[in-house]
Amino acid sequence: MALRVGCVAAPGRATENKTGAWRVFKPVFEPEKCSRCGMCAMVCPEGCVRETEEGTFEPDLDYCKGCGICAEICPKKSIRMEKEEK
Amino acid sequence: MAEVEGGGCELFSAGHRACAGCGPALAARLILKATGKNVIVVAATGCMEVFSTPYPETAWGVPWIHSLFENPAAVASGIEAALKKQGRNEKVVCICGDGSTLDIGMLCISGAFERGHDITYICYDNEAYMNTGIQRSGATPYGASTTTSPAGSCSLGNPRPKKDMPAILAAHGAPYVATASIAYPNDFVQKVERAINTPGPCYIQVHTPCCTGWGFESGETLAMAKLAIDTGLWVNYEMVNGVVEKAKKVRRKPVEEYLAKQKRFRHLFKPSRRDDVIAQIQAIADTNAERFGIDIKRKESSE
Amino acid sequence: MLEFMEGSHAVAEIVKRCRPQVIAAYPITPQTHIVEDLAQMVANCELDAEYITVESEFSALSACLGASAAGSRVYSATTSQGLALMFEVCFNVAGMRQPVVMTIANRSLGAPLSIWNDQQDSIALRDSGWMQFYAEDNQETVDLHMIAYRVCEDHDILLPAFVCFDGFILSHTYEPVAMPSQEEVDAYLPAFTPYQRLDAANPLSFGMYATPEYYMEFRYEIDRAMQRAKQAIIRAGREFGEHFGRDYSALVEGYRLDDADTALVAMGSICGTVKDAIDEMREQGRKVGLLKIRTFRPFPAPEIAAALSGVSTVAVLDKNISLGNGGAVGTEVKAALYGSGAAVYDYIIALGGRDVRKRDIAAIVDLAEKGKGDMFYGLRTEVL
Numbered sequence: 001m002a003l004r005v006g007c008v009a010a011p012g013r014a015t016e017n018k019t020g021a022w023r024v025f026k027p028v029f030e031p032e033k034c035s036r037c038g039m040c041a042m043v044c045p046e047g048c049v050r051e052t053e054e055g056t057f058e059p060d061l062d063y064c065k066g067c068g069i070c071a072e073i074c075p076k077k078s079i080r081m082e083k084e085e086k
Numbered sequence: 087m088a089e090v091e092g093g094g095c096e097l098f099s100a101g102h103r104a105c106a107g108c109g110p111a112l113a114a115r116l117i118l119k120a121t122g123k124n125v126i127v128v129a130a131t132g133c134m135e136v137f138s139t140p141y142p143e144t145a146w147g148v149p150w151i152h153s154l155f156e157n158p159a160a161v162a163s164g165i166e167a168a169l170k171k172q173g174r175n176e177k178v179v180c181i182c183g184d185g186s187t188l189d190i191g192m193l194c195i196s197g198a199f200e201r202g203h204d205i206t207y208i209c210y211d212n213e214a215y216m217n218t219g220i221q222r223s224g225a226t227p228y229g230a231s232t233t234t235s236p237a238g239s240c241s242l243g244n245p246r247p248k249k250d251m252p253a254i255l256a257a258h259g260a261p262y263v264a265t266a267s268i269a270y271p272n273d274f275v276q277k278v279e280r281a282i283n284t285p286g287p288c289y290i291q292v293h294t295p296c297c298t299g300w301g302f303e304s305g306e307t308l309a310m311a312k313l314a315i316d317t318g319l320w321v322n323y324e325m326v327n328g329v330v331e332k333a334k335k336v337r338r339k340p341v342e343e344y345l346a347k348q349k350r351f352r353h354l355f356k357p358s359r360r361d362d363v364i365a366q367i368q369a370i371a372d373t374n375a376e377r378f379g380i381d382i383k384r385k386e387s388s389e
Numbered sequence: 390m391l392e393f394m395e396g397s398h399a400v401a402e403i404v405k406r407c408r409p410q411v412i413a414a415y416p417i418t419p420q421t422h423i424v425e426d427l428a429q430m431v432a433n434c435e436l437d438a439e440y441i442t443v444e445s446e447f448s449a450l451s452a453c454l455g456a457s458a459a460g461s462r463v464y465s466a467t468t469s470q471g472l473a474l475m476f477e478v479c480f481n482v483a484g485m486r487q488p489v490v491m492t493i494a495n496r497s498l499g500a501p502l503s504i505w506n507d508q509q510d511s512i513a514l515r516d517s518g519w520m521q522f523y524a525e526d527n528q529e530t531v532d533l534h535m536i537a538y539r540v541c542e543d544h545d546i547l548l549p550a551f552v553c554f555d556g557f558i559l560s561h562t563y564e565p566v567a568m569p570s571q572e573e574v575d576a577y578l579p580a581f582t583p584y585q586r587l588d589a590a591n592p593l594s595f596g597m598y599a600t601p602e603y604y605m606e607f608r609y610e611i612d613r614a615m616q617r618a619k620q621a622i623i624r625a626g627r628e629f630g631e632h633f634g635r636d637y638s639a640l641v642e643g644y645r646l647d648d649a650d651t652a653l654v655a656m657g658s659i660c661g662t663v664k665d666a667i668d669e670m671r672e673q674g675r676k677v678g679l680l681k682i683r684t685f686r687p688f689p690a691p692e693i694a695a696a697l698s699g700v701s702t703v704a705v706l707d708k709n710i711s712l713g714n715g716g717a718v719g720t721e722v723k724a725a726l727y728g729s730g731a732a733v734y735d736y737i738i739a740l741g742g743r744d745v746r747k748r749d750i751a752a753i754v755d756l757a758e759k760g761k762g763d764m765f766y767g768l769r770t771e772v773l
């Protein structure tokens with residue numbers, strides 16, 4: 001694809017980079033314990049925690065780097081970090 | 087319930103290359119929650135710029151410009167002037183690291199604030215030049231080990247306290263100056279909203295712990311930010327026309343609880359305890375507490 | 390109709406007519422009259438621009454970059470130490486392909502500190518990606534500003550430009566100048582339409598970083614734009630002639646060069662003195678001519694070679710020195726004439742505002758014809 005003048009780019013291409021491949025640990029969400037406070041979605045540095053139809057939350061494992069902030073912040077301790085089997 | 091702007095599309099998208107658990111990455115998302123789409127972001131060279139814009143992969147869904155390390159405030163001044171001439175109303179927001187803001191960018195930020203441009207300048211403070219490998223900046227706290235202020239047999243680490251940038255910019259006549267922390271994300275979002283809607287040059291310094299640079303587990307980023315506030319080493323406050331209002335009150339914890347959890351302060355504990363330095367750091371926290379009135383007073387028993 | 394005015398004032402008048410929306414400038418001798426005049430025009434509502442009284446030249450060009458990226462035509466002016474302070478931003482502006490036009494009132498660089506004229510300042514930035522135009526007199530200075538905006542803003546070019554005029558010699562002297570009317574300038578220079586801009590309606594990221602996978606190609610693209618700029622300058626200069634009756638369709642201009650055996654090569658106001666010296670030498674039967682370089686970047690190497698093809702001796706006058714390697718113009722002219730068989734000599738002259746007289750030009754011609762060159766001309770040996 002031809003270079004854009006001035007090293008400029010339109011939005012969107014970052015999502016081609018699937019940072020989920022970086023993970024060592026992955027978050028496991030337990031919706032039955034979820035209080036629907038939304039903090040996990042708010043504090044994810046990737047912005048890859050999304051709301052489900054039921055109003056609970058789930059990670060987008062294409063991008064989740066497994067940092068564990070959501071697990072640490074969850075007031076109901078409904079997220080745990082598990083070593084991922086590759 | 088957390089809401090995202092733009093019908094479910096994050097304005098700061100995933101796929102950026104920040105470390106897992108990056109404090110500044112979270113700050114970027116929160117800033118754009120506050121501004122929405124009608125913003126022009128001016129970035130400095132640094133972690134956030136590098137991890138979010140390797141050509142052609144940009145994570146920014148809003149207009150964004152990066153020029154140099156030290157000039158975002160000057161670039162923003164020019165953008166603000168151009169928008170004024172063109173009759174446009176996008177908010178101009180600088181998002182720059184502590185090195186860019188407190189050190190190399192002092193010239194431009196001082197000029198922009200003195201001239202009173204209608205811009206918002208947000209400094210994400212991870213307390214060192216992180217992108218280049220954790221070197222000391224004017225925001226590095228007293229006693230922290232960085233690669234250019236390393237702890238050693240004849241050094242206790244960084245020998246200087248944090249430069250008081252909010253006070254400096256308040257002294258320039260900035261109508262609104264605030265400190266914030268990603269530990270309190272809603273508070274930060276509200277402060278950004280207030281800043282962008284206050285005419286004139288406004289400044290927010292947001293504490294964004296860096297797991298890689300400070301040496302703690304990636305999941306602990308927000309816990310570390312909260313501990314900084316709980317010990318009084320970071321104070322969340324607002325200054326309106328130079329007068330401090332609303333400092334966040336805490337039941338203060340001893341600084342040791344914060345220092346013991348970070349590799350950058352490990353030299354204060356191993357190979358032997360440096361109680362003298364820990365006491366000096368405690369004194370900084372005590373001074374902050376006094377200055378901003380952050381201690382929740384225990385009820386006096388009446389006699 | 391000709392008006393008698395100070396060079397700096399003429400610059401301010403033409404810049405006003407070019408309708409910049411944002412001006413960011415910092416005062417420095419000998420450019421101050423330009424920025425003062427523009428400030429007064431803004432203060433009197435004669436010029437509808439935002440005037441940013443920046444805190445340094447570094448900030449001036451940074452502010453211009455921001456305003457340009459946001460879609461406004463911008464202007465700044467500087468010289469010498471101020472231009473040196475802008476060094477980092479100059480490379481940035483060119484790399485970001487912003488069409489900034491900046492007047493350089495050429496002045497020497499310290500140390501030692503000097504406020505007087507030479508061309509070291511702009512020449513030292515010849516690698517930066519900025520086009521460079523050198524004016525012989527204040528009419529050229531005025532005209533080159535219009536041409537510069539027109540070429541810079543061409544979507545096929547998108548490069549910034551220095552319009553250089555010699556500090557004090559041109560900036561502070563009064564000359565008769567034909568100042569076009571606003572309508573005439575508007576007819577030649579339409580409103581700025583940016584190729585791309587910072588705009589919430591169409592978000593873009595400007596100034597991303599380029600890995601080794603991309604960086605070379607970005608730099609190649611800038612160089613190609615510089616090469617294309619030659620034709621754009623020629624076209625804009627020809628159209629300028631059609632609008633105003635003064636033709637600028639050549640990157641270089643010969644004066645009494647056609648049958649010359651010896652040619653001087655020079656840039657800027659010194660050309661006026663050289664032309665007068667040539668007229669005197671011609672009267673004595675010496676076949677001397679001048680090749681004036683008006684566009685230094687992009688460097689018109691083939692045009693120089695073609696213009697000097699019949700000449701056997703070339704004396705390049707350099708109001709600059711690349712310390713350790715002679716004058717920059719001389720070095721580049723020698724490269725352009727490589728293989729031509731001409732004897733090419735370089736003379737470092739007039740540094741730090743030292744005066745140049747017609748007899749100095751004649752003396753240099755003598756030296757060149759005797760095969761003596763590649764030297765500083767006119768050193769005060771008594772102080773060495």
